[in-house]
Amino acid sequence: MNCRTVQNNLSAYLDRELSGEEMLAMRAHVCECRACQEEEQAMRALKALLSGLPTPPAASDLEERLIATVHRAERQVHHQRLWTGSAVVFAVMSASAMFGILSLIGSGSPSQREARSRDRAEAMISAEIRRDQAHVAVADPYGGNLEVTEATYGR
Amino acid sequence: MIFSAVKQRQVAAHHRAEQFEGLARDAHKQAYNLAYRLTGNWAEADDLVQETFLRAYRFFDRYDDSLSFSSWIYRIMSNAHVDMVRRRGKLKTTSLESVGVNGNSTWDLPDMESSPDREMLQNSLNEPVQAALVEMTPEFRTAVLLSDVEGLAYEEIAQIMGTSVGTVRSRIHRGRKQLRSYLMKHAPKTYGSYLNEL
Numbered sequence: 576m577n578c579r580t581v582q583n584n585l586s587a588y589l590d591r592e593l594s595g596e597e598m599l600a601m602r603a604h605v606c607e608c609r610a611c612q613e614e615e616q617a618m619r620a621l622k623a624l625l626s627g628l629p630t631p632p633a634a635s636d637l638e639e640r641l642i643a644t645v646h647r648a649e650r651q652v653h654h655q656r657l658w659t660g661s662a663v664v665f666a667v668m669s670a671s672a673m674f675g676i677l678s679l680i681g682s683g684s685p686s687q688r689e690a691r692s693r694d695r696a697e698a699m700i701s702a703e704i705r706r707d708q709a710h711v712a713v714a715d716p717y718g719g720n721l722e723v724t725e726a727t728y729g730r
Numbered sequence: 731m732i733f734s735a736v737k738q739r740q741v742a743a744h745h746r747a748e749q750f751e752g753l754a755r756d757a758h759k760q761a762y763n764l765a766y767r768l769t770g771n772w773a774e775a776d777d778l779v780q781e782t783f784l785r786a787y788r789f790f791d792r793y794d795d796s797l798s799f800s801s802w803i804y805r806i807m808s809n810a811h812v813d814m815v816r817r818r819g820k821l822k823t824t825s826l827e828s829v830g831v832n833g834n835s836t837w838d839l840p841d842m843e844s845s846p847d848r849e850m851l852q853n854s855l856n857e858p859v860q861a862a863l864v865e866m867t868p869e870f871r872t873a874v875l876l877s878d879v880e881g882l883a884y885e886e887i888a889q890i891m892g893t894s895v896g897t898v899r900s901r902i903h904r905g906r907k908q909l910r911s912y913l914m915k916h917a918p919k920t921y922g923s924y925l926n927e928l
Contacts, residue, residue, distance in 0.1 A: 583903065585903070586899065586902050586903035586906055587884075587899050587902075587903070590877060590884065590902070592883070592884045592899065616925070617910065617925060618906060618910075620924065620925055621906050621909060622878050622906075623852070624852060624855055624859055624924075625859065625874065625875075625878035625879055625909075626878050626879065626881070627852055628767070628856060628859065628860070628879060629856065630759075631762070631763065631766040631767075631772065631775070633758075633759060633762040633772075633776075633779075634772070634776060637758065637762060637776065637779065638755060638758055640780070641754055641758055641779065641780065642751055642754065642755070644780055644784055644787075645747065645750060645751060645754060645783065645784075645787050646747075648787050648788060649743070649744075649747045649787070653743065
């Protein structure tokens, strides 16, 4: 191992993140090379500085503010679900109501509906008269000379 | 049937919130420690912690046991910190934290003739180390903090940062070199004395 390779791997060596074989090779070189020894000590000192940093004091109410933030988020999620569910129900009900209204509009006003009903009845009666007349005509042996009494139904 | 399903969902959501609250109470101090080291000041650290836990709650459905809860929080915090840096530009620190003693660009104490012991030297380097952290490349800073402050293995750091072990190794090594360069430039006497005490 040369000095450049060793110094590039010093961090991993100090963190014990090399394979066993690599660790042994690194140690052997560092023991014999003063420059790499100094580099290794400097890197070790830096690690100690970082791991020795004091824990900064958090604000005394940080924990409670965090929990309050979580509760607000929970309420927002809950309200969103309620709104979403309500919106779906409202949409379904609106669609049903709209369908019913459109059906009523398409069928026309009450007087129009009554007139249409009357027309249908008259058409049925006229059809029955024609059927009866045809029957009489067929039954008459002289044919063509119908003896039909005036229809009284259909007035 | 619909109402019972709705009720079940409400109960499940409440249980999930209680579970998250317990985990958050256990992890918040550690999270604040990392946030402070990432940002360099208590106000931004506070913001970062709030944002991190809010995101964590919203995505709690996606949390599984492949990472410890604290490591999962670190992952979220790492991403939230990157977003914060992008929004705010270069990290802002207080004047005390950025320029050293008496407003000079060096952190060396004026009287270095006395012989401070190793502990005193280490304590006097706390602020310059924090200033150096703020100056570091963000990815290097995160990797170094997770390794040297949180004591995590490279494999776990790689999972947290969403990268490979090789990249983590490189970031940590280059981050420590950046840190060392800063201390040699801005606190040469104190840092040199500290090294001599070893």
